[in-house]
Amino acid sequence: MRTGRTIERADVTTPHSKISYRDRRQNLPAHLFLAPWFIGLIVLTAGPMLVSLYYSMTEYSLLTDPQWVGLRNYERMILADDRFWASMGVTLRYVVIGVPLQLAFALAVALLLNRGIRGLTAYRALYYLPSLLAGSVAIAVLWRQVFGLEGAFNVVLTGIGFDAPPNWIGNPDTALYTLILLRVWEFGSPMVIFLAGLRQIPAEYYEASALDGAGKFGQFFKITLPLLTPIIFLNLILQLINAFQAFNSAFIVSEGTGGPLDSTLFFTLYLYQEAFTNFRMGYASALAWVLLAVIALFTAVSFLTSRYWVHYDDGGR
């Protein structure tokens, strides 16, 4: 599919095994078109990855040369750094609670919207809009106001009879949950993907099962859910990767501290503080590699378990 027919014709005259002058000339346009991407790959991705791995085994403050320390950064992180563990705990809780909740809302609303109702486009747009805005500093600022001691949420609570509601963002027990709520609020984008997936399920399946006497619940568990598992899987991967890298909401709501008592210290926020407040570039690089490892672990587990719960049905595509 990828090669044009003219190029395939050239294949016939030049054997694959040898790279002849002709072949190289065929490659030339591709190389020119790929040049920017390739330079970017080497200079901004692959090179920096290697350097970052090297930095992670050094002590480096940007202004002096890196000092080799071997694995000591990782050692200190695991054995002696409470904030590392705090930030890991915060991020894991954020991801493990936030992402499934967000996907559950996305799926539930998508199912409601997928009933051939009038005004689908309008509803879809309204539910989607928060996802577009939620990552912005403006919305984080808003969250800080709404869930503060005198914030709008507490005004409502007092109005309906609650006595002295807490400062949600100032209390270490609740602060993280305001950020999780903000993530759940962004369920619109996985919802749109779910809706598109739901439309791919052929109507005949439902008709056939209705003839067999299946009820709505039976249809949901026997048809909709299994055929939707590839989309659930896709959304899960996308949101996992995204949630692990969340930064803005915690940074703004806690004014860059990750407080109160490190209760909103996202991993990325800790990394930022180490790199750009304390100028411990070596240690921050080590943190970045741990972040990559954790994301890779979660992604790998999702992929490995997917064969047990993701159904690929050719009839449904």
Next chain:
Amino acid sequence: MWTSRHATSIWSRTRAVPGKRLLLHLSLSAGALLMLYPIAWMIASSLKAENEIFADPGLVPSYIEIQNYIEGWFSLGQPFTGFFLNSLLLCTAVVAGNLVSCSMAAYAFARLRFRASGFWFAIMLGTIMLPYHVTLIPQYTLFFNLGWVDTYLPLIVPKLLATDGFFVFLFVQFIRGIPIELEEAARVDGAGSLRIYLTIILPLLRPALVTGALFSFLWTYNDFFPQLVYISDTGLYTVPLALRTLLDTTGDSAWGPMLAMSTLSVVPMIAIFVFFQRQIVEGIATSGLKG
């Protein structure tokens, strides 16, 4: 696409119980209201006097307080005009860079032949999933040594080098759907790859380019982290950086101006969404699905 069979069958099923449909509409509208309440509240409060913001969670100010906007606009020593222009400049440069570099790479991946193309394509897909943080510090030291810190170059130059693999992928998917016959005919007429890219691929790629431009604009406009890392000169502040500084300097004492500027900062995004709602939503649906 879907309207034909599926929709009609479900439609008739739901129409059989009109009461149920009304209930569905009521709950969906209530849900939408709840979802949009925070945004509506932000807009309403930006027009309220300071003491009313905290006293009344409703959406109708007792009188319109424009003062918040005036105060907020000038509260950082220099007016917000500059911050908005900076954001616009940055976003425009990023959009241009992304469209040119990513469509070039996508054309090569989708249509041209080169050695180990499958391998390189897999690498490109891999970079989409790579967290920014892994390359952050070496990139920072590189730009620091080039003297690029406190300029927009670290934010723009990577986009000229197609580092946003997501857009390459989006365009590849689209180009693969373009019938190849046109290009074959052009080749017979002696057109080279460059002419084919310029005269056939780019014009036909337009819908995907629009989607790419919209997302790259919106994401850059919101993209706080790299801007925070690279920009510290107030004259170069973008809107998110200015908002953050406003929050830090006025703290919790001046919510009116703070919410007024927050409201203004989301206006461009809401405007783009209103005008290009279909492209944005379809863009999410198809690019997600084809993944």
